[in-house]
Amino acid sequence: MIIAPITISDIAKKSKVSVATVSRVLNDSDKVKEQTKEKVLKAINELNYAPSDIARSLSRNITNTIGVVVPDINNPFFGQVIKGISSVTDKNDLYMLLCDTDENEEKEMKFIEMLKRQRIRGLIITPTADNDKFNAKYLSILENLNVPVVLLDRDVKYSKFDGVFLDSISGTYDAIECFIKEGHRKIAIISGPLSSKPGRDRLRGYKKALTMNGIEIDDRYIFYGDFRLESGYELSQEILKMEDPPTAIFVSNNMMNLGCIKALTEANVRIPEDMALIGFDEIELLNIMNMDISVVSRPTAQMGEVAMKILLDRLNEQKIDNQDTKRIILLPTLILRGSEKKEK
């Protein structure tokens, strides 16, 4: 069901001017006599004409779309991020080509190739792979795009792309220090996988806080999860079984935090009377349910917004070489709701 859309020359014909003039009123560039302008506008209206962005893109040799690649659109974090990105694109006549990689690296690379063919002007991406191994192929695909790339939340080893990240270290540091100030000494952490930077950083923040406060690091209190709910659940059960259990737990992300809460609830362990708790990332539903859990909270939508603003700056830059990589590191906020308290 293809209906030939009407074109600029239809308008030219109908209003008895040249296509150049129509183009001029379309872009209100140069001066066009008010009278002819009206004629043209009238024709446009009557024929219900809308200029083709794709013809325009080809002619100007520049598009107005940007690519956004996320690992899982169902993760509330990315939902918010996209909202933040939209808030900027909307105001700048830019479109968003959205790709959901399902945390699948192959899919991701395919998407990037597709986006290249679409001649996107720039890319905001949260790479699926976030580990130490240097991925030359991946890097070259990204570089071959030849457009500005802004990394979001996850880094790409050895790349010099711009990026917006979160200071996981300081967030965790603050949380642990808060525990300490409350009087806790035996503090456990359910860490993320060390293959991911957020995982590593959160553990680093934990250790740093203990050390800086003169508390010895006790490896028995360090547990390694995989950011999924189940691991938070199982590790918490292990913690509860310890012979010298901690009095406080820090959980490195929202899903594991839910798992932890589930385990504590099932075991009738009260928070914070029997076990203090702080988690990384807000869990909106808990607040709704009146469960007061303290968290390290990230400015999610803001991360998307900032990423898009950086990209926008790049798009407006004149010079080709971007020696100065822009890497913004946002700070999380520690939100205390009482779950960090220590029984007096």
Place this chain on the structure above:
Amino acid sequence: MIIAPITISDIAKKSKVSVATVSRVLNDSDKVKEQTKEKVLKAINELNYAPSDIARSLSRNITNTIGVVVPDINNPFFGQVIKGISSVTDKNDLYMLLCDTDENEEKEMKFIEMLKRQRIRGLIITPTADNDKFNAKYLSILENLNVPVVLLDRDVKYSKFDGVFLDSISGTYDAIECFIKEGHRKIAIISGPLSSKPGRDRLRGYKKALTMNGIEIDDRYIFYGDFRLESGYELSQEILKMEDPPTAIFVSNNMMNLGCIKALTEANVRIPEDMALIGFDEIELLNIMNMDISVVSRPTAQMGEVAMKILLDRLNEQKIDNQDTKRIILLPTLILRGSEKKEK
């Protein structure tokens, strides 16, 4: 930072053939001698060439993007829907231009105009406005797109677009009938606004189930909310204060359901011992937290998938006129977890 991307003629030059031949190997149309084909492929590889979809679109006079317009990407429902849509576009070399209207009708119309300029091939949309008043302007904008439109979850009055909807009536009917079979007679409903079709339909299902089972409709048990958490919360408090309270409550959507649970929890009303409960729409977090609440569950991702498949069919259709509107109405599933029980 614009770098002139390399073009088909660069490849032609390098491999010493005409652009036509390059185009042929790109689309493996016609026959190309194996030898020349290899030459071309080699050049493509060496120069890292990716054909421009936008030039191709202009030339073929057809794009490979579809528009997706949703009212709120942060609503888990739409996150799932988009996932469902992607699952189909991914396999068909189609791109998704995503727009989030924030439930703002003006924004929505602007997006549609923008999508028209982008020459999208088709549109999947959940309209912001879903009320009885006939909106001529809106309808004409949508029709002026001149591409197939598939409505998702919300209808547009007097339009003959394809669509994927959910049978709210039967879903609610089943839930209420389930209450009745459990022995409940005094059943309340927290309805959505009657200005929305889902709101109306769910109330209709409620009334129908009572009537069909010989139970008189008691207006005191019908409460009108607005689908937001707060209204569920407040109305539930009202219900608890009634002198002859119901023994069961049906809540018309997930957010109000949360509000209701919050109110019941705060008032120490046990579910289902003191009050039975069934809600519309799954709330994943509740399951995680071991709160067994029965719900009418929608096949969310499937709705997106089906919508996209309908659209795909339209794109592949030959004939211009689509007299036969395709309107698919999916059935929800009643998932029982015990909260519907009646105290013996």
Place this chain on the structure above:
DNA sequence: CTGAAAGCGCTAACAG
């Protein structure tokens, strides 16, 4: 099998 050439719809000099 392959090349030349005419568009696709629009922009952007260049004249006038």
Place this chain on the structure above:
DNA sequence: CTGTTAGCGCTTTCAG
């Protein structure tokens, strides 16, 4: 102020 014209990068006849 306005019209003519040459592309933008690719596809697609039409010849050969």
